[in-house]
Amino acid sequence: MNLAEVVAASRCLLIDFDGPLCSVFAGHPARGIAKELQAVIRRHRDGELPPALVEVRNDPIELLAGVRELGDEQLTKAVAHAERDEERAAVRSAAPTAGAEDALSAARAAGRTAVIVSNNAEAAIGDYLQAHHLTEYVQGVAGRTDDMDPRFLKPHPFLLKRGLAMAGARLDDAIFVGDSVTDVEAGRAAGIPTVGYANKPGKREKLAEAGAVTVIDSMHQLAEALVQVSAEAPR
Numbered sequence: 001m002n003l004a005e006v007v008a009a010s011r012c013l014l015i016d017f018d019g020p021l022c023s024v025f026a027g028h029p030a031r032g033i034a035k036e037l038q039a040v041i042r043r044h045r046d047g048e049l050p051p052a053l054v055e056v057r058n059d060p061i062e063l064l065a066g067v068r069e070l071g072d073e074q075l076t077k078a079v080a081h082a083e084r085d086e087e088r089a090a091v092r093s094a095a096p097t098a099g100a101e102d103a104l105s106a107a108r109a110a111g112r113t114a115v116i117v118s119n120n121a122e123a124a125i126g127d128y129l130q131a132h133h134l135t136e137y138v139q140g141v142a143g144r145t146d147d148m149d150p151r152f153l154k155p156h157p158f159l160l161k162r163g164l165a166m167a168g169a170r171l172d173d174a175i176f177v178g179d180s181v182t183d184v185e186a187g188r189a190a191g192i193p194t195v196g197y198a199n200k201p202g203k204r205e206k207l208a209e210a211g212a213v214t215v216i217d218s219m220h221q222l223a224e225a226l227v228q229v230s231a232e233a234p235r
Helices: 003-008 030-044 060-068 073-093 100-109 122-131 158-167 181-190 203-210 219-232
Strands: 012-015 113-121 140-144 174-178 194-197 214-216
Touching: 003 214, 003 219, 012 100, 012 158, 030 060, 030 073, 060 073, 073 113, 073 122, 100 113, 100 219, 113 122, 113 158, 122 140, 140 158, 158 174, 158 181, 174 181, 181 194, 181 203, 194 203, 203 214, 214 219
Parallel strands: 012 113, 012 174, 113 140, 174 194, 194 214
Antiparallel strands: none
């Protein structure tokens, strides 16, 4: 499907954070955050790291989800708080995605409402938006909260539906921009067309196979499509 057609049919733009807007862990690698979370887990379990968590030891989000499956509410809360704090530290050195600010600016100029939808902590996303002077472009942030059940993270559609509610938009008014297969899966589960952002080699094919309605290689492409729609709108 043509990107311009997808954008023209929408009134609400839901956008993932890590990837489409910035590289969150550019200066504070996810692997290091995962090690910090492992230390929290070991402190709560007398030095033990459960076997189920060994396979996901380098992915903070999957570690959090794995901890939830242990059924220890206190540990889940401790890991969630630690991950939030680590992400807030990470966004201080996050690398902005080329074209991301242009896309947000073009969305506003085209009369589109933008909402950030992410598995990352809302507090970290808010820190980044404020530091990079992007809050004026964003209607809301539907991200991970401290008390949120990790089972509702993407690919579950919960966050996308929450973002839609923040925008006051209907399903057929929205598109979602994400850079992972789980983003596409979440979009399909929510009934929202997903534009895949292929920011790494090999992603284009994976996102297309997962069901993205179209795939872009640069956020500049999204900005240009929004500018085109704005220019063609009746005055």
